[in-house]
Amino acid sequence: MNRIDQTFTSLASANRKALVAYLTAGDPDFDTSLQILQTACASGVDVLELGVPFSDPTCDGPIIQVASDRALKAGMSLSKTIRLAAELRRTVQTPIVLFSYYNPLFKYGLERVAKEISEAGVDGLLVVDLPPEEAGPLTTALTGKEIHLIRLAAPTTKPDRIRMLADGAGGFLYLITRLGVTGTGGLDYADVAKHAAAVKAVCPHPVCLGFGISTGADARALAPVADGLIVGSALVRVIAQAPADSDLPALVAAKIRELREGMDA
Amino acid sequence: MKSSTYTYPDKSGHFGCYGGRYVGETLMSALMDLETAWNEAKNDPAFMGEFRSMLKNYAGRPTPLDFAERLSNHIGGARIYLKREDCAHTGAHKINNVVGQGLLARRMGKRSVIAETGAGQHGVATATIAARFGMSCKVFMGAEDVRRQAPNVLRMRLLGAEVVPVTSGTSTLKDAMNEALRYWVAEVENTFYIIGTVSGPHPYPAMVRDLQRVIGDEARQQMLDQVGRLPDLLVACVGGGSNAMGLFYPFLDDPCAMLGAEAAGEGLNTPHHAASITGGSPGALHGAMTYLLQNDEGQIQEAWSISAGLDYPGVGPEHALLHDLGRVRYDGVTDLEAVEAFKLLCKFEGIIPALESSHALAAAIREAAKRPKDQAILVCVSGRGDKDLDHITAYMKAHNL
Numbered sequence: 001m002n003r004i005d006q007t008f009t010s011l012a013s014a015n016r017k018a019l020v021a022y023l024t025a026g027d028p029d030f031d032t033s034l035q036i037l038q039t040a041c042a043s044g045v046d047v048l049e050l051g052v053p054f055s056d057p058t059c060d061g062p063i064i065q066v067a068s069d070r071a072l073k074a075g076m077s078l079s080k081t082i083r084l085a086a087e088l089r090r091t092v093q094t095p096i097v098l099f100s101y102y103n104p105l106f107k108y109g110l111e112r113v114a115k116e117i118s119e120a121g122v123d124g125l126l127v128v129d130l131p132p133e134e135a136g137p138l139t140t141a142l143t144g145k146e147i148h149l150i151r152l153a154a155p156t157t158k159p160d161r162i163r164m165l166a167d168g169a170g171g172f173l174y175l176i177t178r179l180g181v182t183g184t185g186g187l188d189y190a191d192v193a194k195h196a197a198a199v200k201a202v203c204p205h206p207v208c209l210g211f212g213i214s215t216g217a218d219a220r221a222l223a224p225v226a227d228g229l230i231v232g233s234a235l236v237r238v239i240a241q242a243p244a245d246s247d248l249p250a251l252v253a254a255k256i257r258e259l260r261e262g263m264d265a
Numbered sequence: 266m267k268s269s270t271y272t273y274p275d276k277s278g279h280f281g282c283y284g285g286r287y288v289g290e291t292l293m294s295a296l297m298d299l300e301t302a303w304n305e306a307k308n309d310p311a312f313m314g315e316f317r318s319m320l321k322n323y324a325g326r327p328t329p330l331d332f333a334e335r336l337s338n339h340i341g342g343a344r345i346y347l348k349r350e351d352c353a354h355t356g357a358h359k360i361n362n363v364v365g366q367g368l369l370a371r372r373m374g375k376r377s378v379i380a381e382t383g384a385g386q387h388g389v390a391t392a393t394i395a396a397r398f399g400m401s402c403k404v405f406m407g408a409e410d411v412r413r414q415a416p417n418v419l420r421m422r423l424l425g426a427e428v429v430p431v432t433s434g435t436s437t438l439k440d441a442m443n444e445a446l447r448y449w450v451a452e453v454e455n456t457f458y459i460i461g462t463v464s465g466p467h468p469y470p471a472m473v474r475d476l477q478r479v480i481g482d483e484a485r486q487q488m489l490d491q492v493g494r495l496p497d498l499l500v501a502c503v504g505g506g507s508n509a510m511g512l513f514y515p516f517l518d519d520p521c522a523m524l525g526a527e528a529a530g531e532g533l534n535t536p537h538h539a540a541s542i543t544g545g546s547p548g549a550l551h552g553a554m555t556y557l558l559q560n561d562e563g564q565i566q567e568a569w570s571i572s573a574g575l576d577y578p579g580v581g582p583e584h585a586l587l588h589d590l591g592r593v594r595y596d597g598v599t600d601l602e603a604v605e606a607f608k609l610l611c612k613f614e615g616i617i618p619a620l621e622s623s624h625a626l627a628a629a630i631r632e633a634a635k636r637p638k639d640q641a642i643l644v645c646v647s648g649r650g651d652k653d654l655d656h657i658t659a660y661m662k663a664h665n666l
Contacts, residue, residue, distance in 0.1 A: 056565050058443045058447060079562060131290060134285050152290040156291050156295065179453060180291075
C-alpha cells in the first residue's frame, strides 16, 4: 500500500488531520536541506512535499520564487532533488510527494522520472501546471508504479470539473483555498470551510487545503474542515529570514510544532 | 484559409504535439470561458464587423505594400516588397491583436486589462485600447526593458496605464509574463489578460493568429493587385512570432516559401542568442508546449538579443509545428546583421524600422542576394524604430559602425 494511503488511513482512525509540509529541495543547499527535511519529518509532518526548483515558477509567490533561486544557485536540479529524496528515504518513512512544474520532468524524460523517483522511494507526484487534459503522457509513464498523481482543484473550478478532478485524483486532492499564487495570506475561514465541505461531498479521497495557511491560528480554524492542511511559504520563510549561522532545522521544526499544536487543539 | 488541408489547432488547442494548456488549475476555468467567448465572437458578424471597422478607422488599415526599389537595386537580386506594419497606429502590428482582444474584453464585461511587454510595443497598444475603451490597464515589463525602451514607458504612462517593472529572474519579457500570470491568477475574475503574441495557453495562440492574419490577408491581395503575382518568399521576424504567424497563415496553402528570422544575438555558437527553434528544444513554458531555450534539466535559460521584442526564450507553438512540418524555415540573424539591415533601410528607403523588424530585413536581404531579379520577396516591417534610436546609437558607437 502506498505510504500516502497508509498515512491518511491511520490518521483517520486516530481522528487526526494531516500536516502536509512543502519545502523547496536544496534550499539553502543540499546538505542543509537534507537536515531540515529529516528534522521536519521527526517534528510532526505527516506528508512531505518536496519542491523541485524551477527557473520560472509562475504559480508561486515571492517567498518560494526566492527559495527556488537560492536552491538553483546552490546547484540544485531535478536529478539532485531525486537524490535528496533517496537520501531522505534511508532515514524516514514519511510519505514524500515530489512537487514540480512540468518542464523539468518533461525535459528529463517522463519514463526516466517515473523509474528514478520510484526507486528513490517517492510516493506521489504533484505537477502544478499540468491539468488532467495534458497529463496523459505522465499518467502512462507512472503506470505500474506505486506513485499517486496528486490533483489540484481551485476556487474557480466549477462543480462538474471538481467531480472529474476528484474521480481522477490519487492519494489526496489538493484544494487551493484562494485565488492567487502561493504565500498570500488573509483567508476567509468561513468561505474556505464552505468550499471544502462542497468538495469533500463529491471527493472519494482525502481533501487537503493549501495556499495562505501560515499560523497556528489558521491551522486551528481550518483543520476541522478538511483531512489535512498544506503549509509551504510559512516554512520556507523561516529559512529565508533566519539570521546567518542559525540552526535552520530547529527553527523549521519549531514552526511545524506551532502548526501541529494549532491543528491538534 | 482557402483550403482545409491545414486545420490546426485541434479542438483541445494542440498544434500537433505543441500548444495545449500547461497552467495552474485556477486559470483553467478562465481559459475555457475565454475559448467559448472567442468562438462565439469570431462567428458573430456584428463583432467581426466592429473589429474590421476599428482596424480601418482607428488603426489605419490597410497598411501599405511598398516596393523597396532602391534597396532591391542595391542588393542586386530578388525584388523586396515591404508590408508596412510600421504605418499602423501605435507604430507596430501589435495594435491588430489588441483591438480584437480589447473588443472581446468589453464583450465579456471585463473592466480591467493586463499585458506583458518586451519592447513596449504591445504594452503601448494595450494602453491605447484601454484608454479608448475606458478600461484600467496594468502593463508588466522587465526592469531591464523599462531601461532599454524608455520612450515606450513614457507613452504607456501618458495613455493612463500603470507600468509595473519586474525585477524577478532576468528582468526581461519572460519574467514580465511570469508576473502577469501571477497577477492574473489573483485577479482572474475581473481581469482580461491581453497576451501580445501567438503564445500562452489555448486559445491565445490561435486567437492572436486569427486577429493578426489581417497582415497576410491584406498583403496577399496587395501582391496580386499591385504586382500581379504571389511572392516567392515571405520573411518575418520571430520572437513569440505574432507578426510572422499573421503574415504566413493566409499563404500556407500557396506555393510560397517562408522564412522566420530568429534573433541570433552574438551568434548561435555563443550562449547569447534568443533563437528558440534553431537553438532550443521542446518543453512547456507560459502555458504552451513549444521550443524553448533550456538546459538539460529543464531550467529556462536567459535569452539574449539587441532587440527587446525578440528577447524571449520561447516561441509560439504553431511555429514549432510549422518548423517540424518543414513548411517554414527558421534561421538566425545576429545583432550586427540586424543593425546593418536597419541602416540600409534608413539609407535607401527613408524608413526607420524597429530592431525586431530589422532581423526580418536582414534575412530578406541575405535571401535576395541569392535569388534572381525576377523573384519577389515579401518582408514584414512589423514596426517602426523610433523607440530604438537611443539603444541603436549606443550600439553603433560601441562597435564603431
